[in-house]
Amino acid sequence: xxxxxxxxxxxxxxxxxxxxxxxxxxxxxxxxxxxxxxxxxxxxxxxxxxxxxxxxxxxxxxxxxxxxxxxxxxxxxxxxxxxxxxxxxxxxxxxxxxxxxxxxxxxxxxxxxxxxxxxxxxxxxxxxxxxxxxxxxxxxxxxxxxxxxxxxxxxxxxxxxxxxxxxxxxxxxxxxxxxxxxxxxxxxxxxxxxxxxxxxxxxxxxxxxxxxxxxxxxxxxxxxxxxxxxxxxxxxxxxxxxxxxxxxxxxxxxxxxx
DNA sequence: CGAGTTTGACCTGCGC
DNA sequence: GCGCAGGTCAAACTCG
Numbered sequence: 001x002x003x004x005x006x007x008x009x010x011x012x013x014x015x016x017x018x019x020x021x022x023x024x025x026x027x028x029x030x031x032x033x034x035x036x037x038x039x040x041x042x043x044x045x046x047x048x049x050x051x052x053x054x055x056x057x058x059x060x061x062x063x064x065x066x067x068x069x070x071x072x073x074x075x076x077x078x079x080x081x082x083x084x085x086x087x088x089x090x091x092x093x094x095x096x097x098x099x100x101x102x103x104x105x106x107x108x109x110x111x112x113x114x115x116x117x118x119x120x121x122x123x124x125x126x127x128x129x130x131x132x133x134x135x136x137x138x139x140x141x142x143x144x145x146x147x148x149x150x151x152x153x154x155x156x157x158x159x160x161x162x163x164x165x166x167x168x169x170x171x172x173x174x175x176x177x178x179x180x181x182x183x184x185x186x187x188x189x190x191x192x193x194x195x196x197x198x199x200x201x202x203x204x205x206x207x208x209x210x211x212x213x214x215x216x217x218x219x220x221x222x223x224x225x226x227x228x229x230x231x232x233x234x235x236x237x238x239x240x241x242x243x244x245x246x247x248x249x250x251x252x253x254x255x256x257x258x
Numbered sequence: 259c260g261a262g263t264t265t266g267a268c269c270t271g272c273g274c
Numbered sequence: 275g276c277g278c279a280g281g282t283c284a285a286a287c288t289c290g
Binding site for chain 1: 278279280281282283284
Binding site: 177178 | 261262263264265
């Protein structure tokens with residue numbers, strides 16, 4: 001399944017028209033809402049604000065596309081037709097992808113596979129969580145913290161960035177103040193330490209470090225939970241277990257390990 | 259001038 | 275107690 005997602009992502013990336021990327025979040029928001037939670041989930045941070053999140057995927061998709069098309073002055077109408085066709089094709093791929101995933105999730109649930117939580121490595125605060133369906137997800141994380149797990153548990157997020165971009169900045173919707181940077185033993189890339197700008201009222205911290213295995217990935221570890229809203233207005237706002245994501249990335253997909 | 263970043267010093271926990 | 279590594283502090287610096 002992740003291979004399929006990667007393929008769609010690759011196809012989108014290879015598209016010469018960045019505006020097409022605006023539609024992927026519509027599908028990924030569905031995933032975030034539970035359609036695709038089975039351990040790893042993908043969240044896109046590229047999108048524009050969700051206007052009508054309750055509408056069907058199809059209508060959202062088309063409305064957004066035509067909306068962008070109106071503001072996008074293409075002289076060549078054939079090119080626009082080609083874009084629409086390409087867009088439709090990608091939409092169909094995503095629809096199939098979501099359907100397959102739902103089928104798979106249903107199959108896993110029917111087979112009696114338990115939703116699971118487990119600790120990872122020796123870090124007692126780090127939590128890797130798996131939910132088999134949307135109901136489980138919402139039940140477990142309804143208050144921003146999974147039941148039975150410490151409120152200050154860490155949430156680890158992988159952010160895909162341009163490998164040539166050496167900055168350790170992750171725009172996740174909140175405003176952060178960097179208070180330190182350190183080179184750790186197991187990673188030649190420095191680790192940056194951030195506090196929420198609302199500190200000391202909000203004690204959320206995050207650490208950002210480039211992945212050793214894949215330099216195009218930033219490993220972001222959030223600690224604590226925000227007790228306030230975003231610092232920036234509007235935009236797609238998704239609260240995932242205290243890890244808040246806002247759709248303002250250039251071209252980035254996230255894998256959230258919760 | 260204020261807010262944010264940099265960076266060396268300092269603190270703390272842990273293993274030996 | 276000592277050394278190491280991760281985390282934090284805070285003065286200096288940068289930038290808009």
